Amino acid sequence: MSSPDPRNGRGRGVISRRGLIGSAGVGVAAAGAGVLAGRMSSPAGAGTVSPTVPFRGQHQAGIVTPAQDRLHFATFDVQTTSRAELIELLKTWTVMAERMTAGHEATPDGAIGGEQYAPPTDTGEALDLHASKLTLTIGFGPSLFTRADGTDRFGLAARKPAALVDLPKFTGDALEPARCGGDIAVQACADDPQVAVHAIRNLARAGFGVVSVRWSQLGFGRTSSTSTSQVTPRNLLGFKDGTRNIKAEDRDLVDKFVWVDRGDDQGWMAGGSYLVTRRIRMLIEPWDRTTLHEQERVIGRTKGTGAPMGGREEFDELDLQSAGPSGPLVEADAHVRLASAEELGGIQIMRRGYNFTDGSDGFGHLDAGLFFIAYCRDPITQFVPMQNNLARNDALNEYIKHVGSGVFAVPPGVDAQSYWGSTLFD
Amino acid sequence: MSSPDPRNGRGRGVISRRGLIGSAGVGVAAAGAGVLAGRMSSPAGAGTVSPTVPFRGQHQAGIVTPAQDRLHFATFDVQTTSRAELIELLKTWTVMAERMTAGHEATPDGAIGGEQYAPPTDTGEALDLHASKLTLTIGFGPSLFTRADGTDRFGLAARKPAALVDLPKFTGDALEPARCGGDIAVQACADDPQVAVHAIRNLARAGFGVVSVRWSQLGFGRTSSTSTSQVTPRNLLGFKDGTRNIKAEDRDLVDKFVWVDRGDDQGWMAGGSYLVTRRIRMLIEPWDRTTLHEQERVIGRTKGTGAPMGGREEFDELDLQSAGPSGPLVEADAHVRLASAEELGGIQIMRRGYNFTDGSDGFGHLDAGLFFIAYCRDPITQFVPMQNNLARNDALNEYIKHVGSGVFAVPPGVDAQSYWGSTLFD
Numbered sequence: 001m002s003s004p005d006p007r008n009g010r011g012r013g014v015i016s017r018r019g020l021i022g023s024a025g026v027g028v029a030a031a032g033a034g035v036l037a038g039r040m041s042s043p044a045g046a047g048t049v050s051p052t053v054p055f056r057g058q059h060q061a062g063i064v065t066p067a068q069d070r071l072h073f074a075t076f077d078v079q080t081t082s083r084a085e086l087i088e089l090l091k092t093w094t095v096m097a098e099r100m101t102a103g104h105e106a107t108p109d110g111a112i113g114g115e116q117y118a119p120p121t122d123t124g125e126a127l128d129l130h131a132s133k134l135t136l137t138i139g140f141g142p143s144l145f146t147r148a149d150g151t152d153r154f155g156l157a158a159r160k161p162a163a164l165v166d167l168p169k170f171t172g173d174a175l176e177p178a179r180c181g182g183d184i185a186v187q188a189c190a191d192d193p194q195v196a197v198h199a200i201r202n203l204a205r206a207g208f209g210v211v212s213v214r215w216s217q218l219g220f221g222r223t224s225s226t227s228t229s230q231v232t233p234r235n236l237l238g239f240k241d242g243t244r245n246i247k248a249e250d251r252d253l254v255d256k257f258v259w260v261d262r263g264d265d266q267g268w269m270a271g272g273s274y275l276v277t278r279r280i281r282m283l284i285e286p287w288d289r290t291t292l293h294e295q296e297r298v299i300g301r302t303k304g305t306g307a308p309m310g311g312r313e314e315f316d317e318l319d320l321q322s323a324g325p326s327g328p329l330v331e332a333d334a335h336v337r338l339a340s341a342e343e344l345g346g347i348q349i350m351r352r353g354y355n356f357t358d359g360s361d362g363f364g365h366l367d368a369g370l371f372f373i374a375y376c377r378d379p380i381t382q383f384v385p386m387q388n389n390l391a392r393n394d395a396l397n398e399y400i401k402h403v404g405s406g407v408f409a410v411p412p413g414v415d416a417q418s419y420w421g422s423t424l425f426d
Numbered sequence: 427m428s429s430p431d432p433r434n435g436r437g438r439g440v441i442s443r444r445g446l447i448g449s450a451g452v453g454v455a456a457a458g459a460g461v462l463a464g465r466m467s468s469p470a471g472a473g474t475v476s477p478t479v480p481f482r483g484q485h486q487a488g489i490v491t492p493a494q495d496r497l498h499f500a501t502f503d504v505q506t507t508s509r510a511e512l513i514e515l516l517k518t519w520t521v522m523a524e525r526m527t528a529g530h531e532a533t534p535d536g537a538i539g540g541e542q543y544a545p546p547t548d549t550g551e552a553l554d555l556h557a558s559k560l561t562l563t564i565g566f567g568p569s570l571f572t573r574a575d576g577t578d579r580f581g582l583a584a585r586k587p588a589a590l591v592d593l594p595k596f597t598g599d600a601l602e603p604a605r606c607g608g609d610i611a612v613q614a615c616a617d618d619p620q621v622a623v624h625a626i627r628n629l630a631r632a633g634f635g636v637v638s639v640r641w642s643q644l645g646f647g648r649t650s651s652t653s654t655s656q657v658t659p660r661n662l663l664g665f666k667d668g669t670r671n672i673k674a675e676d677r678d679l680v681d682k683f684v685w686v687d688r689g690d691d692q693g694w695m696a697g698g699s700y701l702v703t704r705r706i707r708m709l710i711e712p713w714d715r716t717t718l719h720e721q722e723r724v725i726g727r728t729k730g731t732g733a734p735m736g737g738r739e740e741f742d743e744l745d746l747q748s749a750g751p752s753g754p755l756v757e758a759d760a761h762v763r764l765a766s767a768e769e770l771g772g773i774q775i776m777r778r779g780y781n782f783t784d785g786s787d788g789f790g791h792l793d794a795g796l797f798f799i800a801y802c803r804d805p806i807t808q809f810v811p812m813q814n815n816l817a818r819n820d821a822l823n824e825y826i827k828h829v830g831s832g833v834f835a836v837p838p839g840v841d842a843q844s845y846w847g848s849t850l851f852d
Contacts, residue, residue: 070646072783077790111664112730116719123714124664124729125781128657178788193619193646197662197783201792205714212790218646218783220496220619231554236623238537238550288549288631293542303550304538355551357498357623357644358784362604364503364638366627 051191052131055098057413058271059259062135063375064248064350066227068189071219071354072196073277073371074204075182075406076211078144083154087425089210093138093203094419100195103131106202123205125198132192136199138420139275139408142166144183159424161265163274163378164409170391170402179279179404182214187275187373189352193218215404217279219354219371226352232306232314236282236355236368237399239299240306243314244340246350257348257382258375260412265378268423271412273375276349276383279356279404282369287399298395300334308336318342333395339386347382349374369400379407477617478557481524483839484697485685488561489801490674490776492653494615497645497780498622499703499797500630501608501832502637504570509580513851515636519564519629520845526621529557532628549631551624558618562625564846565701565834568592570609585850587691589700589804590835596817596828605705605830608640613701613799615778619644641830643705645780645797652778658732658740662708662781662794663825665725666732669740670766672776683774683808684801686838691804694849697838699801702775702809705782705830708795713825724821726760734762744768759821765812773808775800795826805833 053061080086096106105111110122145160146152166181186203188196197218204213223235224242228249235241246253255261262270287295296302296309306314310322310329320342322329330337341348352375357368376382391397411421418426479487506512522532531537536548571586572578592607612629614622623644630639649661650668654675661667672679681687688696713721722728722735732740736748736755746768748755756763767774778801783794802808817823837847844852 074786074792112718112728114718117717119715120664120718120721120729123662123710125660125662127660127664127730194660194781197646197781197794201662201710201714201783201794204792205711208711208715213786213792214790216783216786216792218644218785220623220644220646234551234553234620236549236551236627238546238548238553284549284627285631285634288627289545289634291543292538292540292546295546302538303546304553355620355623357627357642359644360500360639360642364640366500366630366639366642368623368627 051133052102053133053135055101055136056415059273059413060137060410061101061413062137062187062189063258063273063352063410064226064254065133065135065189066230066248067222067224067352068133068135069191069222070189070193070196071222071371071373072188072193072200072216073219073373074186074188074200074216075141075214076184076186076204076207077214078153078183078211080210081153083425085210086154087421089207090138090421090425091419092206094414096202096206097136097199097420100126100199100202101131101134101136103134106199106206123198123202126195129192129195129198132190132195134188134190134195134199136203137187137189137275137410139185139187139410140164140421140424141181141183141185141406141408143181156424159266159268161269161409163265163380164407165380167276167379167387167405167407168384170387172391172397172402173405174401174403175405176403179215181406182408184211185275185277185406185408193220217356217371217404218358219356221355223353223355223370224351226350235353235370236284236357237287237295237299239295239301239303240314241353241370242351243301243306244318244336246348253348254350257377258350260377269409269411270423273377273410274379274383275406275408275410276372276374276376276379277404277406277408278372278387278402280370280372281367281401281403283365283399283401284368285365290399297331298333298335298399300330300336309334331395333393335390335394335396338389338394344386344389347386349376349382349386375410477559478528479559479561481527481562482841485699485839486563486836487527487839488563488613488615489684489699489778489836490652490680491559491561491615492656492674493648493650493778494559494561495617495648496615496619496622497648497797497799498614498619498626498642499645499799500612500614500626500642501567501640502610502612502630502633503640504579504609504637506636507579509851511636512580513847515633516847516851517845518632520840522628522632523562523625523846526552526625526628527557527560527562529560532625532632549624549628552621555618555621555624558616558621560614560616560621560625562629563613563615563701563836565611565613565836566590566847566850567607567609567611567832567834569607582850585692585694587695587835589691589806590833591806593702593805593813593831593833594810596813598817598823598828599831600827600829601831602829605641607832608834610637611701611703611832611834619646643782643797643830644784645782647781649779649781649796650777652776661779661796662710662783663713663721663725665721665727665729666740667779667796668777669727669732670744670762672774679774680776683803684776686803695835695837696849699803699836700805700809701832701834701836702798702800702802702805703830703832703834704798704813704828706796706798707793707827707829709791709825709827710794711791716825723757724759724761724825726756726762735760757821759819761816761820761822764815764820770812770815773812775802775808775812801836
């Protein structure tokens with residue numbers, strides 16, 4: 001890197017993330033791209049335009065967007081009691097989020113171009129990285145509206161959707177409070193994990209004194225496809241996961257099961273959705289000592305192709321009626337049966353989960369599993385009955401444990417003038 | 427996937443990982459590649475040969491191999507008291523490791539091609555994934571040779587290298603026992619995290635009853651380059667890290683500072699190395715509230731280009747002599763000065779660290795930092811004096827905390843007939 005960036009008064013010869021990819025300073029960016037291309041750690045070559053997902057629109061990105069490879073999910077407790085401060089932060093976050101999803105720094109020249117005797121306003125670890133399809137999606141937990149004692153914290157109680165209530169206790173729940181809830185959730189998805197981590201960290205940084213991180217979760221591999229353009233990935237049970245997931249291309253299903261309609265409940269949620277998370281610890285050691293026959297019986301699909309029992313290919317129809325060699329072809333307690341629309345009066349959800357491995361559990365096992373994320377139009381009529389059915393009857397329960405949980409109202413997308421949550425606050 | 431795999435008697439139409447990439451069954455593999463190519467979750471297109479790193483050789487892979495993007499590192503406690511059982515496991519692991527690094531399943535047709543009424547011998551989550559440059563590197567901790575009370579556990583005490591002793595307590599150490607030590611360490615590096623996780627998990631699975639996982643660590647982004655072909659990545663302080671690292675192409679430096687020579691100590695370690703790990707928690711919130719000037723003063727480099735103080739470009743010479751505006755150009759307690767060969771009597775190490783973010787710390791902060799990995803010819807004369815100098819004097823200590831630690835003797839590479847650790851046991 002031999003020529004100094006003219007926008008940097010300190011003559012350090014730096015091409016910032018903004019300089020490289022931003023729409024401002026195109027001449028500099030073009031010159032910089034040639035210089036930097038060989039130095040990027042991402043696989044894109046010289047002149048490649050980084051893939052970006054538009055931030056603004058009717059709906060928030062990161063819901064029906066084709067699921068990116070990596071996740072950093074965080075929830076925040078709101079510390080301030082000032083509604084104005086909270087709104088101010090949401091406005092700041094909106095600007096930062098739009099910038100970062102476009103491949104820019106969180107703030108203009110934030111990492112190195114600012115005042116030398118002030119803290120940088122971008123933490124810098126994504127300076128050389130592409131946008132990597134980053135999406136940032138915000139949701140509001142029940143506790144943002146009212147405390148457990150009923151306190152109306154920010155004058156929002158009257159606008160709390162009926163669908164936004166803490167999930168009931170399900171059979172077998174082993175929830176750890178430190179992995180549950182949160183006033184605000186932000187989901188960062190990107191194809192580069194450092195880009196997702198950078199985004200969450202910079203939002204947390206900007207929120208200092210107003211919000212604090214309650215819990216966060218990294219996911220290293222997606223476990224669902226949300227688009228017909230994607231292959232079905234495998235979860236840590238070794239099975240393809242999400243074969244029957246709603247795909248973005250199924251517009252009718254998306255409208256029916258994902259987006260909140262204007263007449264559903266609170267008007268401010270129109271175009272929004274509800275996000276449910278469950279940190280599902282997989283007891284992979286017992287699972288790994290189970291026979292292939294039992295594993296396939298429990299799931300209701302073959303492990304190789306992912307075909308349903310009796311089928312030959314992954315997307316063959318799920319046959320819940322036929323008899324098999326010993327009882328129903330797909331057994332009564334098989335996971336696919338219990339989670340199927342056929343068994344649940346037609347309900348479906350859009351899943352967007354990720355595999356995780358967080359060290360060991362202190363007992364000689366890996367702490368691994370599935371960080372379940374689902375979007376639905378109404379958690380009470382979609383997720384809750386599905387999870388009740390699974391929690392009570394699923395043969396898989398012997399091998400999994402739900403240790404974290406959260407439900408969040410995801411407001412609609414932001415238009416050119418608005419900010420995250422503006423339909424709620426304005 | 428329309429045609430059944432003829433090697434699969436159950437007619438499931440599955441192309442296994444082995445079938446796709448393996449050297450056996452080339453006809454099937456070729457046919458399968460065309461079918462599967464559009465379904466791979468990795469970016470490789472049809473007909474692309476997955477990049478693999480050779481497993482066997484004079485040295486173990488994963489040391490001077492260009493650092494891959496993702497890490498899963500685990501240590502194990504040996505539970506058996508039988509030397510024969512331990513050797514048997516190491517032989518089994520060697521076969522599995524060689525297979526997995528070549529992009530095969532851990533065992534032939536292990537996930538779905540075996541006996542239906544037996545547990546699968548591969549856990550399956552990497553079935554559709556490429557080798558992704560996977561390397562697996564093994565090391566033996568001091569506790570494998572002798573217990574703290576001096577017990578010779580496996581008749582290895584006389585072969586314990588003088589260089590393999592627990593690290594001394596350094597100033598400021600805040601080590602958590604559950605993140606320290608281990609009888610055996612395995613480093614899995616790959617460009618796909620699911621491939622690295624799969625590898626560690628399958629080794630752990632095969633070791634059931636003989637070893638158990640002590641701790642494990644995921645790293646999402648590399649923080650060092652080990653080859654001149656790589657760009658210098660950024661750590662979570664936002665700075666380029668490892669600019670002055672030894673590169674594989676510096677053959678003289680590698681021989682001098684990385685590989686154990688025949689005359690050094692125990693003959694069985696010739697061609698091996700020593701691995702030092704430190705889990706370094708970064709106190710990123712205080713760091714993020716520090717001025718750019720202070721950050722750069724602490725590190726001794728500019729944040730943008732990574733140029734040393736007074737320099738213009740990253741690889742400009744580190745000037746430890748000149749005066750700056752207020753005292754030395756590179757201050758007395760700057761990180762780069764204290765870690766420099768110039769200040770340490772010429773010693774160097776080869777670094778191979780990774781960024782991590784493991785949820786939150788329970789106090790509103792992300793638990794994030796650097797999982798430091800270094801390889802050296804002798805930890806006592808290389809790592810220990812360097813870390814002593816840093817632990818006592820480094821201005822960076824205000825922003826970091828060492829919470830995990832380990833040192834392991836890394837045996838030489840395995841030739842065609844031998845297994846991991848054969849020079850130690852045979």
